[in-house]
Amino acid sequence: MDTRIPYDDYPVVFLPAYENPPAWIPPHERVYHPDYNNELTQFLPRIVTLKKPPGAQLGFNIRGGKASQLGIFISKVIPDSDAHRAGLQEGDQVLAVNDVDFQDIEHSKAVEILKTAREISMRIIIAKRRELCTRDLQPTALQVESARASWLALREASQEIVLSAPSWLSGWGGWGDSLPAAFYINCTVLGVP
Structure with a gap:
């Protein structure tokens, strides 16, 4: 018996459209060109401090946790909230909150810490790419x-x-x-x- 899968049963795979490479930039112009930005401080962790009155919303949602093995990330930031004004963005990774490590924490525990704290000091890494x-x-x-x-x-x-x-x-x-x-x-x- 032939166990090979017929050609027509294979999945269809769509590839992205071809994109031409970027234009050549002479070496002497690269220092000030945005495509050649070597400023690495933007990728270092930073501290964001939020003060939350009792019963107030955080201004952002989180996703992830120990079960996903990915850490805790900001999944949504409410426009014009304190979190938005502090610079939090979708995709930012929360490394720690009030000196509690968030890199290997249950989602429910992370939510509990964020909801019960009145002053939140978060160490985050800005989302890349x-x-x-x-x-x-x-x-x-x-x-x-x-x-x-x-x-x-x-x-x-x-x-x-x-x-x-x-x-x-x-x-x-x-x-x-x-x-x-x-x-x-x-x-x-x-x-x-």
């Missing part, structure tokens, strides 16, 4: 796993996708073997939460 996923989920040049995402979309309908970066990406920007956190929490197959 938000452009990996756009609001309308149109592929971008940096969406290196878009072919796999298309297959998962066909297979998993509306569930969230979590993708690993290809092995050749391990030395690219220090991401290791996974894509940035912003990709994990913002990209869903049929919409962004």
Whole structure:
């Protein structure tokens, strides 16, 4: 008996449109060009302090936790809230709150700490590479796993996708073997939460 799968039964994979490489920039112009920004302080953790009156909302939502093995991330920031004015953005990773480590904490415990505290001192890392996923989920040049995402979309309908970066990406920007956190929490197959 022939156990091979017929060609027509294989999934359809859509690749992103080809994008031409960026224009050449002469070396003497690179110092002031935004594509050659070597300012690394933007990637260092920073402290955000919020004061919350009793019964008031935090102004942001979190997602993740120990069960997801990804840490705690900001999933939504309410416009014009104190959190928004303090500079919190979707995709930012919460490393610690009031000296409690949030890198390996249960989601419910993280919510409890945030809700009960009146003054919140958060150590966060600003989300990197938000452009990996756009609001309308149109592929971008940096969406290196878009072919796999298309297959998962066909297979998993509306569930969230979590993708690993290809092995050749391990030395690219220090991401290791996974894509940035912003990709994990913002990209869903049929919409962004």
